[in-house]
Amino acid sequence: MAAHPPPRPYRRPRGDEMLLQTTARSVLAPLVRLLFRAEVRGGENIPRQGPVILAVNHLSVLDSFVVPLVAPRPVAFLAKAEYFRQPGVKGWLLRTVLTAVDAVPVPRGGHRAAQAALDAALGVLAAGQAFGIHPEGSRSRDGRLYRGRTGVAWLALASGAPVVPVAVGGTDRIQPVGARLPRPGRLTVHFGTPLRFTPPPTGAAGGRARRAATDEIMAAIRELSGQQPAEEYNSLSTPG
Numbered sequence: 001m002a003a004h005p006p007p008r009p010y011r012r013p014r015g016d017e018m019l020l021q022t023t024a025r026s027v028l029a030p031l032v033r034l035l036f037r038a039e040v041r042g043g044e045n046i047p048r049q050g051p052v053i054l055a056v057n058h059l060s061v062l063d064s065f066v067v068p069l070v071a072p073r074p075v076a077f078l079a080k081a082e083y084f085r086q087p088g089v090k091g092w093l094l095r096t097v098l099t100a101v102d103a104v105p106v107p108r109g110g111h112r113a114a115q116a117a118l119d120a121a122l123g124v125l126a127a128g129q130a131f132g133i134h135p136e137g138s139r140s141r142d143g144r145l146y147r148g149r150t151g152v153a154w155l156a157l158a159s160g161a162p163v164v165p166v167a168v169g170g171t172d173r174i175q176p177v178g179a180r181l182p183r184p185g186r187l188t189v190h191f192g193t194p195l196r197f198t199p200p201p202t203g204a205a206g207g208r209a210r211r212a213a214t215d216e217i218m219a220a221i222r223e224l225s226g227q228q229p230a231e232e233y234n235s236l237s238t239p240g
Contacts, residue, residue, distance in 0.1 A: 042191035051161035058134035060171035145227035146234035153213035167225035
């Protein structure tokens with residue numbers, strides 16, 4: 001397997017950002033559990049220290065906010081860089097929420113942007129942090145679990161971090177695609193047993209190893225979520 005480039009350095013939150021994150025988790029986490037009658041299972045499966053990847057199914061824009069709030073440790077997800085540059089009060093509020101959940105800004109679009117996103121994620125893991133990723137790449141409009149893209153396996157093999165499969169349910173009814181605000185509803189988050197993957201020997205087919213690892217991860221998510229599998233990649237839903 002080819003040597004991986006050094007990861008992009010992860011900028012740890014400043015003191016004021018740490019305070020914001022701690023305050024947000026202490027306020028928003030109980031609120032999410034109360035308002036949406038959240039059922040959270042398997043939190044003990046997440047290592048409390050060291051790098052870990054949370055591979056999450058993707059039904060709603062809420063998924064990337066809910067998981068960090070109910071997980072037993074902070075979890076960084078990627079967010080479009082333009083979200084951090086929105087003007088006005090709405091932009092300030094969005095930046096505040098993204099900072100509170102330790103979102104990592106990355107550019108979107110094209111192969112270079114995709115590699116930049118993986119490099120940023122690798123930096124989070126190299127710093128010993130938890131990183132969340134949606135292997136489907138975009139939200140499912142029909143509720144099926146789509147074929148996983150191999151970036152999640154690339155990260156696992158490059159970092160050596162365990163992968164915790166995560167199944168989120170109910171967020172597609174609470175905030176479906178196109179809805180501006182969440183609706184009343186009930187959500188579930190189930191953290192599964194960690195998976196570990198060994199890099200293939202030098203010269204072996206790295207692409208085949210990534211595909212096999214990704215398929216194993218998606219099978220674990222499907223077992224937790226009970227979703228109907230889709231054999232194809234998700235090209236129906238909007239990015240996010």
